[in-house]
Amino acid sequence: MLKKILFASFIGIVIFSFLFVGILSEPEIRSAIISHLTNDLYRQALLSKDDYTRLLRQTSDRSVIQTIALKTASLSGSRVTIIANNGTVLGDSGTPLKDLPALENHADRPEIISASGKGAGKSVRHSHTLGKDLIYLAIPLRNNAGGIIGFLRFSIPISYASDLILRFYKPILIALVAAAALAVLFSFLFARFFYAPIERLVAVSAKIAQGEIPQTILHKSRFEVGILEEAVERMSRRLADNFNKLSDERGQMAAIISNMAEGVIAINSTGRIIAINPVMEKLFGQTMPEVAGKLAREGIRNNEITGLLEDALTAGRLLEKEIDLYVPSRKHFIAHAGPIRNAQNVIIGVVCVLYDITELKKLENYRSEFVANVSHELKTPLATIHSYVQTLAGGAINDPEHNLTFLEKIDKHVLSLAALIDDILEISQLESKEGLTPFSTFNIIETANHALDAVIERIEKKKISLKKEFASADLLVRGMEDHIYRAILNLLENAITYTPDGGSIAVSCMKQDNKALISVADTGIGIPDEHLPRIFERFYRVEQSRSRQMGGTGLGLAIVKHVMNIHNGTVTIESEVGKGSKFTLIFPA
Ligand SMILES: Nc1ncnc2c1ncn2[C@@H]1O[C@H](COP(=O)(O)OP(=O)(O)OP(=O)(O)O)[C@@H](O)[C@H]1O
Ligand SMILES: [Mg+2]
Structure with a gap:
């Protein structure tokens, strides 16, 4: 497009300047040519003046005069007219002899009028006789006494002047064509040197606009366009660097936010949601695409949080609030909402972080x-x-x-x-896992036997029958033997304590699916179902008074649970009121 405009303007300027020169100078040239032709006619008239004076003195016979006029005309190339002093045309090279008498009287012709006064008269006008525009020059012919005896008039068609003008304009026209050709050449060269790089720059800019940022611009031209290209290349490289840096930072930020254990929500200065992280999505059952761009109140229906966000936006400082959410069970959170500021320190939004403090x-x-x-x-x-x-x-x-x-x-x-x-x-x-003895590998069957040794007296005293079902081979376990010993001991003590006299206790140490299983089953009082979930809590006893009476504080099973946790094992319980209970320790393979 630019190329076409350039080309058209070059040609336009050339044509316009030539037309300007031509049109402005034409009247000057025309009048110069006319005055030159008039002078020429004057000289011709002067040359013939004497001959015609003599002729008119001798005769006024039209046929004689016409013959001479035709001769002069053919020699000079001009029309020659001889007019008597009364205006009658006596000879005219432009009119046949027979028509001469019918010609109008010429006394009123401007050139004749002025010739009779000044000695020469000229006029440029239309000739009714010839039907074209002519240049007329008339001089008076006088007798010896100085009286006017007639007029000699030379005339040529004005088209002579136009022919001359055309001849004059011919080189100008050639120059015009040459200049136009030069204009074409210049616009071509211009396009090649200036437009092509501009075109490349346009292509590069379009790519940049599409987000595709080229790092190098291959062709570099000379002149200022080259400087521009280099500047664009530098800009593009910096843009690419900044873009990469930004998208890296953005990616890192997004990764940090989405991997945070805390719930995060951010709004812009108009209160619309710009980000929520997966934890927040889960808390409110909404996804980022669902809430993006919505007002906080519409996106997450929690007045406490949205109120805190709005307050932080107006206050422009960090606000803190404890919030309870039912998701679906009751959870405690501490919400921190603080303003987000741009580089100019203007608040552009608020970010709120929800810390789950339920466990705390x-x-x-x-x-x-x-x-x-x-x-x-x-x-x-x-x-x-x-x-x-x-x-x-x-x-x-x-x-x-x-x-x-x-x-x-x-x-x-x-x-x-x-x-x-x-x-x-x-x-x-x-609990603190501090000062624990290091793990070692030991045979848990031996440990169980030691624990039994410690309580055998009590078992016998209560006339409880004991059944032992121990694997024949060693049952190796890796862990802290002293703690495991006390865990087994506690299960045995509980079984003895909560089993009436004459009952029975079965202890087994087996390998199952490569795991070590130690179980203590009794035929005691059993534990009601509703207590089972809490039985491993510290100080928890089924019947406070009765258990205490029996000497227990309710820490034994809590210790068992902790010991199993530390060994990545589990403790299970099966119990029926009035029938008995069975506790099993399961150590991982
Ligand atoms: N084998 C069992 N049969 C019936 N109830 C049991 C049995 N083992 C534990 N319990 C119940 O669980 C409660 C908690 O047991 P835990 O061993 O933690 O405490 P404790 O035996 O009362 O006291 P501690 O073991 O600290 O001396 C007991 O008070 C008792 O009510
Ligand atoms: Mg106990």
Whole structure:
């Protein structure tokens, strides 16, 4: 397109300048030529003046005069007219002799009028006789006394002048054609040197606009366009660098946000959602494409969060709020909403991060519950010890019948306190995983036998029958033997405690699917279904008073659960009220 415009303007300028020169100069040239022709006619008239003066003095015979006029005309190339002083045409090379008498009187012709006054008269006008435009030059012919005896008139068609003008314009026309050819050549060269690089730049810009950023522009031209090309290439390279950097950063950002364990939502300054991460999608059952561009209130229907986002937008600072969500069970979150600012520090939106603090809260509750439980468990035996001590101090120390019994009771409570503290220490050690003994490989059948040895007296005392079903080969387990020993011991103690006299206990150590299974089954009181989910909680006892009476604090199974967790194992329970319970420890292969 530009090429065509260039070409047309070149040609246009050439044609216009020639037309301008031609049109402006034509009247000048024409008048110069006419005055030159007039002068020529004047000279011709002067040359013939004497001959015609003589002729007119001798005769006024039209046939004689016409013959001479025709002769002069053929020699000079002009029309020759001889007019008598009264205006009658006596001879005219442009008119046949026979028609001469019929010609109008010429006395009123402008050139004749002015010739009779000034000595020469000229006029440029239309000739009715010849039917064309002519240049006339007339001079008077005088007698010896100076009186006018007639007029000699020379005339030529004005078309002579036009012919001359045309002849004059011919080289101009040739120059015009040559200039036009040069214009074509120039526009071609111009296009080649200037337009082609522009075309390339246009193509490169189009690519950049489409997001396809070329790093190099191969052809580089000279002149300023080349500088422009280099500038575009530099710009394009920087654009590509920035683009890559930006998309990398964007990708990283998106990866960070989508992999965050926290829920993230961001809105722009008009309150419309610009991003939510998968955690947030899950919390509100909405996907990013569903909520993108929606007002926060429409996208995620939670007034607390949307209110916090809006407040942070107006306040322009970080706001914090604790929020409860039912997703579907109740969960606690802490929401932080802070403004997003651009490089000019203008707020362009708000980002809100939801931290799930449900576990933290649970732990907090757990801890305070634990402290309360521990204090409670410690208080009871301490109070008992205190009362025995007071009784002894109040005089019972000298009572030989009871003083020893009191001391034994104190000792029993001290021992149970010590056992309780041991359990608490073990549980906190297992929880913190600090100061644990290293793992070793051992035969768990031996461990189970040791535990049985420790309780065999109690079993016999309660007349409980014991069934042992131990694998014949060693059953190797990798772990902390002392903790596993205490876990088995606890299961045995529970079975003994909660099985009435005369019941039976079955202990088995087997290998199944490459896993080591240790189970303790009893025919005791059993555990009601509703307690099963909580049985492994610390200090949890089915019947608080009864269990405590039996000496338990409710830490045993919590320890068992922790021990199994540390060994990547599990503990299962089957129980039926009145029939008995079966606990199984499963160690991984
Ligand atoms: N074999 C069982 N038969 C019936 N109930 C049981 C049995 N084992 C445990 N329980 C119930 O589970 C509760 C928790 O047991 P756990 O071993 O944790 O505590 P505990 O035996 O009462 O006290 P601790 O073991 O700390 O001395 C017991 O109080 C009891 O109510
Ligand atoms: Mg126990």
